[in-house]
Amino acid sequence: MLTHYPSALIKQISLTEEETKSSSKMDSIAVDSEEYLGDSLCGSISEGRDSILIQKVPHLECLQGLNQVLLSSNTILDSLLKAVTSNNLELCKSILTSSHPDTNTKFESNNTLLHLAANFGYLKICEILLDYGEDTDINAQNSELSTPLHQASSQGHLQVSQLLVRSGSDLNKKNIHGNTALHLAATSGNSTLVSWLLTRNPDITLKNLDGKTAEECGNDSVKKAFERYLKRTIVSSGPSLSNSQKIISRSKTVNNCEKIAPKCFLVLKELGKGSFGEVFLVSKQDTNQLFAMKVLQKDKIINQNLIKYALTERNVLSYMKHPFIVTLNFAFQTADKLFLILNFCPGGDLGRHLSIEKSFTEYRARIYLCEIILALEELHKHNIIFRDLKPDNIVLDEDGHALLTDFGLSKEKVFDNYQARSFCGSLAYLAPEVIRRQGHGKAVDWYLLGVVFYEMVIGKPPYFSMDKNELINNIQRGKLKIPSSLSSEAKELIIDLLQRDPAKRLGAVRDAEEIKQHRFFKGIDWDSVYRRELCPPKIPKINPPKTGIPAEDIYGNFYPADSNRILGWTFISD
Numbered sequence: 001m002l003t004h005y006p007s008a009l010i011k012q013i014s015l016t017e018e019e020t021k022s023s024s025k026m027d028s029i030a031v032d033s034e035e036y037l038g039d040s041l042c043g044s045i046s047e048g049r050d051s052i053l054i055q056k057v058p059h060l061e062c063l064q065g066l067n068q069v070l071l072s073s074n075t076i077l078d079s080l081l082k083a084v085t086s087n088n089l090e091l092c093k094s095i096l097t098s099s100h101p102d103t104n105t106k107f108e109s110n111n112t113l114l115h116l117a118a119n120f121g122y123l124k125i126c127e128i129l130l131d132y133g134e135d136t137d138i139n140a141q142n143s144e145l146s147t148p149l150h151q152a153s154s155q156g157h158l159q160v161s162q163l164l165v166r167s168g169s170d171l172n173k174k175n176i177h178g179n180t181a182l183h184l185a186a187t188s189g190n191s192t193l194v195s196w197l198l199t200r201n202p203d204i205t206l207k208n209l210d211g212k213t214a215e216e217c218g219n220d221s222v223k224k225a226f227e228r229y230l231k232r233t234i235v236s237s238g239p240s241l242s243n244s245q246k247i248i249s250r251s252k253t254v255n256n257c258e259k260i261a262p263k264c265f266l267v268l269k270e271l272g273k274g275s276f277g278e279v280f281l282v283s284k285q286d287t288n289q290l291f292a293m294k295v296l297q298k299d300k301i302i303n304q305n306l307i308k309y310a311l312t313e314r315n316v317l318s319y320m321k322h323p324f325i326v327t328l329n330f331a332f333q334t335a336d337k338l339f340l341i342l343n344f345c346p347g348g349d350l351g352r353h354l355s356i357e358k359s360f361t362e363y364r365a366r367i368y369l370c371e372i373i374l375a376l377e378e379l380h381k382h383n384i385i386f387r388d389l390k391p392d393n394i395v396l397d398e399d400g401h402a403l404l405t406d407f408g409l410s411k412e413k414v415f416d417n418y419q420a421r422s423f424c425g426s427l428a429y430l431a432p433e434v435i436r437r438q439g440h441g442k443a444v445d446w447y448l449l450g451v452v453f454y455e456m457v458i459g460k461p462p463y464f465s466m467d468k469n470e471l472i473n474n475i476q477r478g479k480l481k482i483p484s485s486l487s488s489e490a491k492e493l494i495i496d497l498l499q500r501d502p503a504k505r506l507g508a509v510r511d512a513e514e515i516k517q518h519r520f521f522k523g524i525d526w527d528s529v530y531r532r533e534l535c536p537p538k539i540p541k542i543n544p545p546k547t548g549i550p551a552e553d554i555y556g557n558f559y560p561a562d563s564n565r566i567l568g569w570t571f572i573s574d
């Protein structure tokens with residue numbers, strides 16, 4: 001444990017601070033050393049928040065005086081230890097910059113200062129140790145072989161864990177019990193931290209000395225986080241855009257960006273979160289009309305070379321008008337973020353419905369399938385492939401009709417079944433040809449239609465396994481299991497769509513036409529489907545919240561985009 005500090009050391013510092021206090025330049029601090037320590041520990045164990053202790057920190061001028069005392073008493077390291085454990089930012093920074101002590105010195109149980117700060121969740125102190133310490137070892141191990149990341153994760157300190165991982169902490173390092181940071185976060189039941197760690201691609205197959213993977217150590221909410229991870233969209237980094245590509249936009253681009261901007265929309269609540277963006281319910285200030293606003297962070301997109309995907313989503317949505325494709329109304333940007341204003345679909349996504357209801361009747365699934373087939377047919381007619389078909393990307397409008405959303409992975413100008421090459425999709429929803437990387441095309445969407453149909457009527461995607469490698473292997477070689485309770489038409493449709501060879505798959509030759517003629521859809525009048533005349537289950541009316549989320553929390557930096565403007569982004573629909 002990390003709580004034993006030499007009391008002599010604490011007394012000495014208290015005395016020093018008291019001395020400084022007597023020079024009357026300092027805010028009040030506790031005089032008694034025991035009380036001081038208790039106060040500092042209880043009052044400041046919180047990430048990133050200024051603690052009670054910080055308010056009691058001496059002013060900067062007197063820190064210099066303090067430093068001299070510390071230096072002359074030759075207890076620099078002990079003083080630094082005290083500064084770290086009492087969350088005293090200024091003192092810590094001051095000692096590091098003036099005396100350059102070895103921040104990798106081991107204290108009790110071989111803990112370094114970073115271990116201590118990480119364990120307490122002192123975010124700012126961790127930052128200071130990493131920024132000002134000379135070669136602070138981010139992967140130092142204590143006597144239990146734990147790294148600072150192990151400490152932060154076991155205590156559930158999200159921001160500290162994020163800082164450590166982003167600064168180069170080894171995610172797959174094991175402690176003496178064989179646990180990785182992910183195991184510890186899972187054991188503590190912290191599904192938010194688990195979800196975030198999963199986005200950094202740790203090795204989820206690693207087992208601890210009890211033979212358990214991280215997922216096996218978690219409670220139900222942690223297990224759900226793992227399941228969501230396997231269903232998330234992944235992409236390989238996109239190619240960079242040339243300047244000329246950046247200005248290509250296939251529809252009306254508005255130069256006067258003042259017309260549509262964050263101030264036009266009141267943010268009401270979060271609707272969903274994906275790998276790339278967050279989606280919020282917003283109301284347009286002048287009309288009170290509700291919309292879904294998708295927000296993408298520019299730095300994330302630019303760092304991962306994903307601008308092309310963002311621009312494709314904006315472009316495709318700007319010219320696709322279809323009853324079963326979500327409508328884009330506006331696109332605008334600020335210095336930090338990109339915004340898409342979409343029609344709001346109050347029924348939520350099918351993924352959410354499936355996680356509550358487990359599965360749908362064939363009758364209900366057929367309605368959604370018919371609508372999605374028409375949407376995919378329309379895209380294919382424009383030589384666009386969707387590539388990311390999954391229940392989370394199908395949203396229900398106010399009448400319960402199914403609409404495609406999230407065109408981030410769609411690809412334009414695909415004329416055959418082999419032209420596209422990027423490795424992208426969502427792990428649980430990868431088509432075999434995407435895994436083989438031999439090129440894919442329109443047939444990929446028909447395979448994924450089969451996957452969605454399977455999940456709708458059976459309750460989980462085909463070949464599903466929580467083990468990533470097994471999942472990938474199953475998709476390529478596993479035996480397709482279909483319960484006998486399904487109708488023979490449904491079984492046949494699943495088999496025809498999940499055909500591994502894209503050339504033999506239903507839809508390979510005459511595209512949607514082949515699927516529409518399958519006997520599962522016997523009796524369907526496709527014109528009436530297009531006119532939205534099928535009757536899906538009704539969606540309960542929602543009452544939007546009256547109060548909004550503070551604008552600055554969502555919009556961040558309000559400055560209009562300038563140097564980092566993404567050309568061809570702004571859009572106002574006719």
Ligand SMILES: Nc1ncnc2c1ncn2[C@@H]1O[C@H](COP(=O)(O)OP(=O)(O)OP(=O)(O)O)[C@@H](O)[C@H]1O
Nearest residue numbers: 233272274275276277279292344345349392405406
């Ligand atoms: N028009 C909409 N109306 C209502 N909710 C929506 C709408 N569009 C998206 N959502 C919700 O937001 C979630 C995330 O949106 P979206 O899939 O576009 O984000 P993403 O970051 O691209 O996700 P992914 O990880 O699938 O790539 C959806 O699963 C859905 O629940």
